Amino acid sequence: VQQISGMLMELFQRARLEKPGQVDPRATEFTLSLLAAMYDRSGKGYINTRSAAAALIALSGDTLLAKYRAFFQFYAVPGGKAALITRGALRSLLTDLNQIPAIVGESCTLSCVEIATHSCFHGVPNSAIVEEKFLSWLRSEPAVLLWLPTCYRLSATEMVSHQARCR
Numbered sequence: 001v002q003q004i005s006g007m008l009m010e011l012f013q014r015a016r017l018e019k020p021g022q023v024d025p026r027a028t029e030f031t032l033s034l035l036a037a038m039y040d041r042s043g044k045g046y047i048n049t050r051s052a053a054a055a056l057i058a059l060s061g062d063t064l065l066a067k068y069r070a071f072f073q074f075y076a077v078p079g080g081k082a083a084l085i086t087r088g089a090l091r092s093l094l095t096d097l098n099q100i101p102a103i104v105g106e107s108c109t110l111s112c113v114e115i116a117t118h119s120c121f122h123g124v125p126n127s128a129i130v131e132e133k134f135l136s137w138l139r140s141e142p143a144v145l146l147w148l149p150t151c152y153r154l155s156a157t158e159m160v161s162h163q164a165r166c167r
Helices: 003-019 025-038 049-059 064-075 087-097 110-120 133-137 147-157
Strands: 077-079 082-086
Touching: 003 025, 003 049, 049 064, 049 087, 064 082, 064 087, 064 133, 064 147, 082 087, 082 133, 087 110, 110 133, 133 147
Parallel strands: none
Antiparallel strands: 077 082
């Protein structure tokens, strides 16, 4: 938790420099509290940094494709010429990401994660897949992660303005 707190302080300090006045002074505290609620429910003071990174990526304002690529980079393993994501790594990613909707009572069962993993690896003889297959599967908007593109679309529409007058 201490290590993640330090990283968050640095992250939000940089954000304050880039966008003065737009970052709440308590952003580190709030974010750390959210991460602890998602990934340290027992209060042991330990949060897996990869899980925290997945949550921060998912909650970032970046594009869906950039988020999907970042997920792959964090969870993939080296595999000869290209990095690969294994079934176990995908299960781990989905479990980590599903802590986000779980915090607001929208949890997914373990069977949802297994069904999603099976659908991603459907027709794949190997135990791991390349980034392009992973991205293609995510673009199909699997049910287990449907909240992610939905939240992205909602946040993207906040910036839309129409030059129309109401009568």
